[in-house]
Amino acid sequence: MIEKVEAIVLKTLNxxxxxxxxxxxSREVGRLKLIAKGVRSPKSKVMGLFQPTRHLQVIYxxxxxxxxxxxxxGELVNGFFGLEEDFDRLTLAQVVVELLDRSIEDEQTHPQLFQLLADTLSRLSDGNISSARAFWFFHLQLLKELGYHPHVRHCSVCQAPLETGGSLGVASPHLECVKCHQPSQDSIFVSGSILEITQYLLQSSGDDLGQISLNPSERRSLWDFLWxxxxxxxxxxxxxxxxxxxxQLYG
Ligand SMILES: [Zn+2]
Structure with a gap:
């Protein structure tokens, strides 16, 4: 049977x-693994299609x-060639495809997730859009789509509002307030303003990311919290x- 799908390359192996x-x-069938025979021979015309992040139309x-x-x-739909002009953006795009690849289950169709991936690669390849904001948006929307929506408004133990911030520890996978959290070496504290931005990104459509502004230590804190x-x-x-x-790039 011959099938046609729209898909983004996540990884390749010789x-x-x-x-x-x-x-x-893919938009139609979720994760898809294909063997492409003879494509590494010098005569192959399709070799350039198989770079991670390429958006293709594929027949198999x-x-x-x-x-x-x-x-x-296969045919190229979008090469996101803007990524190749900026090493930071290219590296973030590689984090995006690897994060998605490691997070999804096999053979689960999820067209919203496909669209999020395509939109994110498009934002990352556009030099006018902040790559960090495009990445945070992707990361949070991915968690939400996969059913791991972080609850940032209330303490997971006593339900008190987390207006002044909350903590995560190794034994506490959800945010806790100062009263409930048992501090340990591994605890991280996330301020109220970071939680506010997290909530904003979870509710955003992705078209208004320019509204967000974070200083370097807030960026680091959001990054640590998300990971x-x-x-x-x-x-x-x-x-x-x-x-x-x-x-290695950012220490
Ligand atoms: Zn509490």
């Missing part, structure tokens, strides 16, 4: 002498009950390779 295995995230042969399908042909929360709830995101590159 296979044999001339082939590649490509993992994509579908074999039922198989985890690996056969690539037939601490994500590592706790989605274990497979621990040890992300692209994140190591980003840490």
């Amino acid at each position: 296979h044999g002498d001339t082939s590649k295995i490509i993992t994509l995230y 042969y579908k074999k039922p009950n198989s985890g690996l399908q056969m690539f037939k042909s 601490r929360y994500t590592f706790y709830h989605i274990e497979s995101t621990r040890g992300m390779k692209s994140l190591k590159v980003l840490r």
Whole structure:
């Protein structure tokens, strides 16, 4: 059976002498793994399609009950070439595709998530949009779409409002108020203003990200909060390779 999907390349792996295995995230069927035979030979015309972050239209042969399908042909929908002009944006885009790849279950169709991914890559490749804000928006919307919506308004234990901030610890996966939280070496405190911005990003449509303004220490705090929360709830995101590159860049 021949199928046609719209998809974004998440990762690729060389296979044999001339082939590649490509993992994509598609609008129609969610994660999709294809083997593309002969595409690494010098005569191949499609090799350039298979860079992570490329948005493609793909035709493949579908074999039922198989985890690996056969690539037939592909066309570029959007190369997001703006990413290649800016190393920071390219690195963040790699974090975006790896975070999505490690967070999703196999064979679950989720068109909203596909759209979020495509919109995020488009924002990151646009030099006029803040890449940090585009990333925070993606990160929070991804958590929300996957059912890990962080509750930032109230303490998870006593339900008191978290207007002045809240804490997360290794044994406390949800935010707690000062009275309920048992401080430990690993506790992190998130201020009321960061929680306010988190709530704003969770409710935003993504078109109004220019409203957000954070100083460097607030940026760091939001970053630490998001990753601490994500590592706790989605274990497979621990040890992300692209994140190591980003840490080397920013210390
Ligand atoms: Zn409390």
